[in-house]
Amino acid sequence: MYKAFKAVLALLVTFAITIPAVAVDVSWDMAMVGPADNKVVDGSVDGYRFGIGTDTDTPQPRVVANFDSICPDLTAGTNELRVAVVIDFGDQTQAPEGETAPESKTACVVVPAGSSSADALAKAAEIRSESGLICGIDGFPATECAAEATVGDITGYRYWGFYTSDPSADPVPISMEAEAVSDVEESSNLLLWAVLTLAVTIFVFVTIRRRLSKN
Template sequence: MRALLVLGLLLAVLGTAGQARAVGYRYWSFWDRDSAGGTWVYATQGPSTARPADGDVQGFRFSVSEDSKHSAKPRGESGFAAICAKTPAREGAKRVALVLDFGTAEDAPSGSTPPDPSPRTVCARVDEDATTADALAAVAKPLRYDTNALLCAIAGYPRTGCGEAVSDDTGSGESPGASPPPRAASEPGNGDGSGNGDGDGDGGPSVGLLTGIAAVAVLGAAATWQARRRRG
């Protein structure tokens, strides 16, 4: 009976610790619009290394997500023709359609509100060799970066914070020590083009998990000692 009780306590602690480890990240993700299918594809380069062609559509979405596989895509169906209809072509320049999705109130940092409830679409006309970061700077200032060149804010949103970890259950609450958000898609200084950056943060057992196991072990030892004492 006591063995079953100890086993139940162990499973409960393991379950709680597993939930505590699950985190998401609040950040701007970077996307490419597939011209053939019209779908959003998670970018495999950072904005400062990606060099879009004339007629490309690219998007940014601010949200809380666990990794690139679960990241929220930019909303809206506007294509290049609609976004850049009022921006004529010019020799020696290219036009890049940008979709800026500031996300929902649920994804906003505490005390903040998305500046636009719907995605903002803008057409950037830039030099032919310009990067996505150049196009973004031309139409969506002020931009904010952290010391590691991670894109933190577009058009001044959000005013504070940058890729911080948040608890998975509430969507808020900083979780220090977690891995950074996907960097291949959101870091303008990343030039490896690897497209990785799931941000799982699998670095071995968490402190909470080890503490829970130790606590259950102590309870089990105490129960065993007490049972032997009664039999003796």
């Protein structure tokens, strides 16, 4: 019985420690086509983030993809579409040597129906491209284009990632994302202490009972 109790105790502690954290969606989706091939719709939010992308990780824009909060007063005429453009210049640690990553910016543009994300971006910023690939936005980076780079333990290509957001989605503010993760961590800690307290109580009871049975 004592060995069985120790096995159950170990299982309970392992369960309490390994409770997974929740992932909160901020509504960005990696585009499956380039900006020139992506047709915008009214209320679209297009995002661009500069950074080092790998096979398993591509940095997303750090601005919440919420059209109403970015462009609350934007209006459009007949056969025109409203588009919010988010441009995140990335972390300074991943910027090319000698260059400073500008602050993130947003822009609200109106384009004719049938326009692409590239058309919207061209109205929001100055673009430098090569063979259809976006190399620089508003002069950043100055010269390189999708160059291979290593920063710390991250090795990949430094480029502008393109993201889109479904206008019908209900995005979760980043502040709520942090609160959700914090709530899960707090609940996990409380459960861990409850399990440990129960386990210690049972252990003391079993130990006393074993000693009394020997007497």
